[in-house]
Amino acid sequence: MNNTLRRGSLEMLAAMLISGTIGWFVLVSGQAVVDVVFWRCVVGGAMLLLVCAALGLLRRELLNRRVLVLGVLSGVAIVGNWLLLFAAYSQASIAISTAVYNVQPFMLVGLAALFLGERITLVKLAWLGLAFLGMLAIVSAHGSGAVAGQNYLLGIALALGAALLYALAALIVKRLTGTPPHLIALLQLLTGTLMLAPLASYQLPEQAQAWASLLTLGIVHTGVMYMLLYSAIQKLPTALTGALSFVYPIAAIFVDWLAFGHRLSPLQWLGVAAILLAAAGMQQGWSLRRRRVATA
Numbered sequence: 001m002n003n004t005l006r007r008g009s010l011e012m013l014a015a016m017l018i019s020g021t022i023g024w025f026v027l028v029s030g031q032a033v034v035d036v037v038f039w040r041c042v043v044g045g046a047m048l049l050l051v052c053a054a055l056g057l058l059r060r061e062l063l064n065r066r067v068l069v070l071g072v073l074s075g076v077a078i079v080g081n082w083l084l085l086f087a088a089y090s091q092a093s094i095a096i097s098t099a100v101y102n103v104q105p106f107m108l109v110g111l112a113a114l115f116l117g118e119r120i121t122l123v124k125l126a127w128l129g130l131a132f133l134g135m136l137a138i139v140s141a142h143g144s145g146a147v148a149g150q151n152y153l154l155g156i157a158l159a160l161g162a163a164l165l166y167a168l169a170a171l172i173v174k175r176l177t178g179t180p181p182h183l184i185a186l187l188q189l190l191t192g193t194l195m196l197a198p199l200a201s202y203q204l205p206e207q208a209q210a211w212a213s214l215l216t217l218g219i220v221h222t223g224v225m226y227m228l229l230y231s232a233i234q235k236l237p238t239a240l241t242g243a244l245s246f247v248y249p250i251a252a253i254f255v256d257w258l259a260f261g262h263r264l265s266p267l268q269w270l271g272v273a274a275i276l277l278a279a280a281g282m283q284q285g286w287s288l289r290r291r292r293v294a295t296a
């Protein structure tokens with residue numbers, strides 16, 4: 001492995017490990033979901049504004065009307081995605097919410113077929129079927145295991161809604177080819193700040209722990225994580241990027257277990273494994289057919 005691939009892999013690994021701890025900081029902050037997302041947008045947006053200014057990205061030719069409109073639309077979707085996903089954490093646990101959230105690649109495939117005319121192959125349908133079986137396994141485990149609760153199904157629904165909004169955001173961003181990713185992220189965070197400003201409570205937390213959590217979410221989980229992620233994407237082939245992205249749900253499951261003692265039931269583990277295997281198979285382009293063995 002050359003230095004570029006090694007550095008990109010380390011950056012992607014760091015970004016995914018950071019992402020895996022988001023749920024812990026959201027819950028530890030003790031703040032309402034709207035306030036958490038609002039301050040994440042404010043702090044992360046301020047950091048990315050400085051980064052974009054330092055990189056010379058705040059130029060008129062990069063911020064034309066088309067970029068602004070699509071950036072705002074993707075911002076509405078991505079901020080809605082955060083609101084639903086963060087709300088799901090307290091309902092169905094970090095582990096289950098993150099696992100269900102990973103069905104978003106299939107939603108993106110469906111949306112691309114619907115709006116971009118991309119063809120859905122039989123292999124993709126097969127992986128989709130496996131992910132659906134995984135969803136059924138998780139849902140059927142309602143009422144069993146340490147992570148089941150009164151609002152378990154609501155948490156799953158919120159995670160599915162978050163996945164759909166993320167897929168919509170990704171579909172919109174596909175139309176922003178050539179626009180620096182740091183600038184796209186900045187537009188999304190500024191959109192979130194304006195969108196949530198009328199809804200935020202502005203009741204600043206008194207506990208140092210809450211402040212530390214909010215600042216970490218804004219600086220580390222938004223500013224630093226975005227820069228690591230985008231830098232890694234530029235260095236790595238798509239297949240390796242997709243493979244390393246599965247560090248995120250695995251890390252989230254272990255954080256949920258270590259921090260909150262949430263243990264998955266065997267059926268839930270089976271569902272999680274099915275969803276992650278299906279998502280990996282689709283992203284890596286694995287075929288379900290056996291390869292023919294060449295004979296002499």
